[in-house]
Amino acid sequence: xxxxxxxxxxxxxxxxxxxxxxxxxxxxxxxxxxxxxxxxxxxxxxxxxxxxxxxxxxxxxxxxxxxxxxxxxxxxxxxxxxxxxxxxxxxxxxxxxxxxxxxxxxxxxxxxxxxxxxxxxxxxxxxxxxxxxxxxxxxxxxxxxxxxxxxxxxxxxxxxxxxxxxxxxxxxxxxxxxxxxxxxxxxxxxxxxxxxxxxxxxxxxxxxxxxxxxxxxxxxxxxxxx
Ligand SMILES: [Zn+2]
Numbered sequence: 001x002x003x004x005x006x007x008x009x010x011x012x013x014x015x016x017x018x019x020x021x022x023x024x025x026x027x028x029x030x031x032x033x034x035x036x037x038x039x040x041x042x043x044x045x046x047x048x049x050x051x052x053x054x055x056x057x058x059x060x061x062x063x064x065x066x067x068x069x070x071x072x073x074x075x076x077x078x079x080x081x082x083x084x085x086x087x088x089x090x091x092x093x094x095x096x097x098x099x100x101x102x103x104x105x106x107x108x109x110x111x112x113x114x115x116x117x118x119x120x121x122x123x124x125x126x127x128x129x130x131x132x133x134x135x136x137x138x139x140x141x142x143x144x145x146x147x148x149x150x151x152x153x154x155x156x157x158x159x160x161x162x163x164x165x166x167x168x169x170x171x172x173x174x175x176x177x178x179x180x181x182x183x184x185x186x187x188x189x190x191x192x193x194x195x196x197x198x199x200x201x202x203x204x205x206x207x208x209x210x211x212x213x214x215x216x217x218x219x220x221x222x223x224x225x226x
Contacts, residue, residue: 047091139177
């Protein structure tokens with residue numbers, strides 16, 4: 001075994017391994033502990049705050065929790081340490097739901113985890129039901145490069161083939177994006193107001209593919225930034 005293998009090589013090998021095994025979580029693929037980076041995954045909303053919903057009643061809060069768990073599995077299998085801000089369907093606040101308190105609790109979890117990256121997962125909705133596409137947002141300059149890279153990966157894998165257009169990463173003045181002590185992005189992973197996006201997001205294979213593409217974007221960022 002080659003013990004001099006570097007992080008970038010491990011990362012490329014990992015991506016190749018995952019590409020071959022399609023959506024299966026690879027077994028036994030790890031990196032040295034000293035090289036582990038922590039990623040916080042933030043499944044948006046929860047509890048009384050369902051986020052947006054489809055006409056059939058599919059909730060953003062439920063779908064992004066499922067997607068977050070799949071993404072966490074990919075990242076952990078790839079040697080990342082993962083912290084979820086929300087582990088179940090409940091909101092982070094006890095008793096009466098207060099959005100500001102919920103967001104402050106998420107930030108506390110992020111600060112405690114001392115991560116290298118925060119990825120907040122959400123779904124979109126719009127009055128024009130034909131609107132589709134995956135959009136990445138950032139709130140600080142230190143997040144811009146990662147946001148651009150992630151947007152590019154999502155454009156190549158989803159937006160260009162499915163929606164026939166690409167998107168640019170956009171600035172957004174959102175609490176977690178501006179207050180996080182590290183690079184942080186929000187990924188809006190499709191529109192629950194669109195029937196095709198909704199159908200896709202209810203397909204487990206599609207969710208695995210989406211989680212894998214996001215994982216790829218994170219792995220490439222990690223490879224290039226260390
Ligand atoms: Zn949302």
